Amino acid sequence: MQKILEYRGISKFFPGVRALDDISFKAEGGKVLALLGENGAGKSTLLKITSGDLKADEGQLMLNGEELRLSDPHAAIKAGISVIYQERQLFPSLSVMENIFSGELPKTKLGLYDKKKLYNDTKELIAKFGLNIDPQEKVGMLNVAYQQMVEIMKAYRRNSDVIAFDEPTAPLTDIEIKVLFNLIQELKKEGKVILYVSHRMNEIFEISDEIVVLKDGKFVGTYATAETSEPELIKAMVGRDIGDTYSGLSRNKNIGDVVLEVKNLKTAAIKDVSFKLHAGEILGFAGLVGAGRTETVRAIFGADAVLGGEIFLNGKAVQFKAPKDAISNGVLLCPEDRKEQGLVMWRSIKDNIAMPSIDKLSKFIFVDQKAVSALADKAVEDFSIKTPTVNKMVSELSGGNQQKVILGRWINDQVDTKVLILDEPTKGIDVGTKAEIYQLICDLANSGIAVILISSELTEVINLADNIVVMRNGRVTGTLAGAEATEESVLALAMLN
Amino acid sequence: MKKDNFVRKHILPLVHQKAFTLVCFLLVLVILFSVWSGIVGKKFFSTSTFINIFQSIVVTGFLCLGSACLLISGNVDLSTSTIGCFGGMVVAVCAKNGMPWYICILACFALCAVFGFVNGILVSKLRFPAFIATLGMTSVVKGLTYLFSAMGNDGVAANINYNVPVLGWLGRGKILTIPVGVYFLILFFVIYGILITKTRFGMKLKLIGGNPLAANLAGLNSSRTMIVMFINAAVLSGVAGIFNGARLGQGSLSALATNQFTGMTAAILGGISFGGGIGGMGGAFLGLLILNTFQVGMNVVGINPFWVSVFSGVLLLVALAVDFLQMQGKGKTNKRASKEGK
Numbered sequence: 001m002q003k004i005l006e007y008r009g010i011s012k013f014f015p016g017v018r019a020l021d022d023i024s025f026k027a028e029g030g031k032v033l034a035l036l037g038e039n040g041a042g043k044s045t046l047l048k049i050t051s052g053d054l055k056a057d058e059g060q061l062m063l064n065g066e067e068l069r070l071s072d073p074h075a076a077i078k079a080g081i082s083v084i085y086q087e088r089q090l091f092p093s094l095s096v097m098e099n100i101f102s103g104e105l106p107k108t109k110l111g112l113y114d115k116k117k118l119y120n121d122t123k124e125l126i127a128k129f130g131l132n133i134d135p136q137e138k139v140g141m142l143n144v145a146y147q148q149m150v151e152i153m154k155a156y157r158r159n160s161d162v163i164a165f166d167e168p169t170a171p172l173t174d175i176e177i178k179v180l181f182n183l184i185q186e187l188k189k190e191g192k193v194i195l196y197v198s199h200r201m202n203e204i205f206e207i208s209d210e211i212v213v214l215k216d217g218k219f220v221g222t223y224a225t226a227e228t229s230e231p232e233l234i235k236a237m238v239g240r241d242i243g244d245t246y247s248g249l250s251r252n253k254n255i256g257d258v259v260l261e262v263k264n265l266k267t268a269a270i271k272d273v274s275f276k277l278h279a280g281e282i283l284g285f286a287g288l289v290g291a292g293r294t295e296t297v298r299a300i301f302g303a304d305a306v307l308g309g310e311i312f313l314n315g316k317a318v319q320f321k322a323p324k325d326a327i328s329n330g331v332l333l334c335p336e337d338r339k340e341q342g343l344v345m346w347r348s349i350k351d352n353i354a355m356p357s358i359d360k361l362s363k364f365i366f367v368d369q370k371a372v373s374a375l376a377d378k379a380v381e382d383f384s385i386k387t388p389t390v391n392k393m394v395s396e397l398s399g400g401n402q403q404k405v406i407l408g409r410w411i412n413d414q415v416d417t418k419v420l421i422l423d424e425p426t427k428g429i430d431v432g433t434k435a436e437i438y439q440l441i442c443d444l445a446n447s448g449i450a451v452i453l454i455s456s457e458l459t460e461v462i463n464l465a466d467n468i469v470v471m472r473n474g475r476v477t478g479t480l481a482g483a484e485a486t487e488e489s490v491l492a493l494a495m496l497n
Numbered sequence: 498m499k500k501d502n503f504v505r506k507h508i509l510p511l512v513h514q515k516a517f518t519l520v521c522f523l524l525v526l527v528i529l530f531s532v533w534s535g536i537v538g539k540k541f542f543s544t545s546t547f548i549n550i551f552q553s554i555v556v557t558g559f560l561c562l563g564s565a566c567l568l569i570s571g572n573v574d575l576s577t578s579t580i581g582c583f584g585g586m587v588v589a590v591c592a593k594n595g596m597p598w599y600i601c602i603l604a605c606f607a608l609c610a611v612f613g614f615v616n617g618i619l620v621s622k623l624r625f626p627a628f629i630a631t632l633g634m635t636s637v638v639k640g641l642t643y644l645f646s647a648m649g650n651d652g653v654a655a656n657i658n659y660n661v662p663v664l665g666w667l668g669r670g671k672i673l674t675i676p677v678g679v680y681f682l683i684l685f686f687v688i689y690g691i692l693i694t695k696t697r698f699g700m701k702l703k704l705i706g707g708n709p710l711a712a713n714l715a716g717l718n719s720s721r722t723m724i725v726m727f728i729n730a731a732v733l734s735g736v737a738g739i740f741n742g743a744r745l746g747q748g749s750l751s752a753l754a755t756n757q758f759t760g761m762t763a764a765i766l767g768g769i770s771f772g773g774g775i776g777g778m779g780g781a782f783l784g785l786l787i788l789n790t791f792q793v794g795m796n797v798v799g800i801n802p803f804w805v806s807v808f809s810g811v812l813l814l815v816a817l818a819v820d821f822l823q824m825q826g827k828g829k830t831n832k833r834a835s836k837e838g839k
Contacts, residue, residue, distance in 0.1 A: 301714075303713075303714060322713075322718070323713060323714050323715070323716050324716040324717075324718060327715075327716040328716075333714060335711075335714055340708075340710060340711075341710050341711055341714055342711055342714070343708070343711055344704050344707035344708040344711055344712065344774065345707070345708065346707055346774060346775060347703065347704060347707050347774065351700065351703070351704060352704075354700075355704055355712065355715040355716075355717065356715045356716040356717075358697045358700055358701055358717075359697060361697075362696075362697040365696045365697060365698065366695050366696055366697070367695065367696060367697050367699075367700050409715065
């Protein structure tokens with residue numbers, strides 16, 4: 001019997017966001033189906049629903065004609081679905097064989113586990129896949145590629161009908177990718193349903209039989225790999241109407257001198273990153289997750305160690321050892337993860353706003369609480385933060401208002417702002433507040449502040465930025481003028497080899 | 498109508514404060530033991546009992562102070578009582594060798610500060626979990642205490658007796674029938690209370706304790722503050738060691754025993770969260786009073802001391818459970834919020 005995994009009208013809502021909207025398609029056994037879409041298109045959410053990590057709010061997931069009700073990942077595994085994530089879910093201190101058979105170790109009559117049988121079964125499995133791994137090796141000692149093979153064998157051993165891969169080739173070299181693809185071919189021959197999520201176009205063309213394109217949580221279409229082309233797919237991924245959000249913004253027209261110049265910046269994660277940033281300019285950074293955008297700004301800000309290259313602020317060479325130095329020089333960062341890196345959640349709005357200015361707001365050793373409150377009150381007014389009082393804890397605010405608290409921290413009388421770096425400033429923020437934040441960003445540029453804008457939403461970068469730096473694998477692959485950039489041209493630089 | 502307003506404005510906010518709960522709890526304990534002691538024919542509600550309670554909080558009080566500050570900065574130190582024991586021994590060895598009292602005290606502070614500094618470096622720079630680093634330090638300091646006591650004693654580790662008038666006054670002296678140490682303790686609590694609530698250092702401390710990562714990205718020096726707090730806790734342990742030793746006129750090898758846990762219990766009872774960034778000195782002081790009223794009260798009514806230990810432990814577990822449940826409640830909302838973010 002042919003195995004079929006079917007999504008029927010799957011929808012998933014997060015507050016303010018429709019992550020998945022009525023997704024329906026079928027994946028048939030014996031074929032590799034690739035899922036394609038931009039960051040935030042809904043691929044991960046769909047995979048999480050498949051693996052039982054999330055529950056769909058609407059719709060049904062059918063396997064071989066029966067509806068699945070997955071309460072948790074364990075239920076999905078039992079039902080015959082294995083999802084292999086980028087972050088491997090193995091026990092590094094246990095051996096290969098123990099990992100592959102974890103949960104179902106063969107037992108002897110005494111109830112101890114049967115090491116001999118375990119060894120032989122594992123050896124057989126490894127031979128079947130034509131690999132060269134010692135069953136007794138600790139998984140932590142294997143390289144990333146082999147860890148992934150162990151993960152696949154684990155899924156195979158469970159006799160899963162469906163095996164889904166999430167960006168499996170990201171950490172692999174070309175040869176290892178060959179081995180992986182051979183494995184996938186084996187699984188295909190056995191009639192398993194295979195889902196394959198990747199950003200790498202050339203791989204998708206090599207391994208897949210069908211391609212499903214998602215966009216903004218919606219299903220765009222199914223394409224037969226043999227009959228489609230890269231341009232057609234890219235068009236399908238981005239071709240949406242942008243709406244009026246951006247046309248109403250009052251943009252800055254006067255771009256000034258170079259404020260920040262970065263030359264051949266190098267850290268553990270990035271290489272040879274160079275760009276120039278002007279006063280009043282919004283410089284967008286585009287690229288896939290992990291392309292090195294966040295690492296670049298963290299290095300400039302003094303949060304990560306710099307291994308090479310030069311940074312010039314207003315023509316003077318600078319090297320910030322800690323965020324404190326960058327801040328006193330007017331280079332400021334709103335970090336990518338508000339809750340983990342941006343805010344002290346269980347303290348008040350005013351404490352969070354005054355955080356970098358405590359020394360300036362103090363007389364001798366004592367904090368001038370009136371000055372702190374005045375500073376916070378002004379920020380609440382300037383950024384229209386919705387709160388009855390500045391004494392409220394930031395954890396009680398919505399995401400948009402939390403983001404405004406961070407902006408209020410950097411844009412006030414106590415801080416001399418030259419360069420403002422915004423890392424994913426609108427992540428998880430509802431549409432209305434997003435528009436408000438876009439106008440704030442434009443206003444800041446209007447006032448002469450140089451802005452770096454990192455966003456995984458391409459439309460945001462293209463419509464807000466004066467110039468766009470595109471990164472891939474820790475390097476700058478191109479710089480585009482904002483007016484000329486299209487989603488296709490940015491994506492081409494971000495994804496293609 | 499007017500009365501209603503008064504209640505809403507002044508009484509209700511008070512009721513919602515943690516301090517109110519603590520004061521009530523303290524009063525309940527006092528009433529409980531007064532009645533109980535009356536039934537068994539003893540007297541709890543008397544000046545001597547309260548002086549006794551205050552006397553008993555001096556040593557743990559200084560440990561509690563150090564632990565409380567450290568907990569607010571998001572850390573924990575298990576080595577405080579051993580460092581205090583070492584500090585007491587330093588004073589004894591110096592005093593026995595005829596050094597003046599102020600040299601004894603300075604030497605004690607300086608050496609304790611070194612241990613605190615090492616703890617701070619291990620935790621903030623080398624990223625050791627505070628539990629592990631300070632547990633290791635406990636053993637190191639314990640050994641050093643024995644070696645140190647044996648130095649002037651033909652290589653045999655032993656308690657060292659001394660007689661220095663100023664130190665004797667610190668340990669056994671009284672002003673208006675209240676032990677001298679109590680005045681020092683209250684003074685210290687007031688100073689630290691002001692430090693935490695009013696100064697820029699205190700404000701930074703709470704922010705760093707609440708989220709060191711965010712504080713660092715906002716330009717605060719998290720690791721330096723943590724090192725300072727570890728040194729602070731170690732020096733306060735030294736103070737505890739000095740008062741403990743001065744009362745007995747002896748540098749004891751077994752001084753302070755496991756008092757670091759008592760100090761922490763008091764701090765957590767007083768509403769200082771294990772998660773960092775939350776709580777104040779007033780709460781810690783109330784926690785200290787509650788714990789010691791509980792223990793002295795149990796003694797007065799004649800409960801077996803072993804049971805007192807059991808009940809004190811239960812009290813700690815209850816305090817920890819309350820803290821844990823509160824943090825978990827927060828964690829849950831936090832998790833939900835971050836899921837929204839995706």
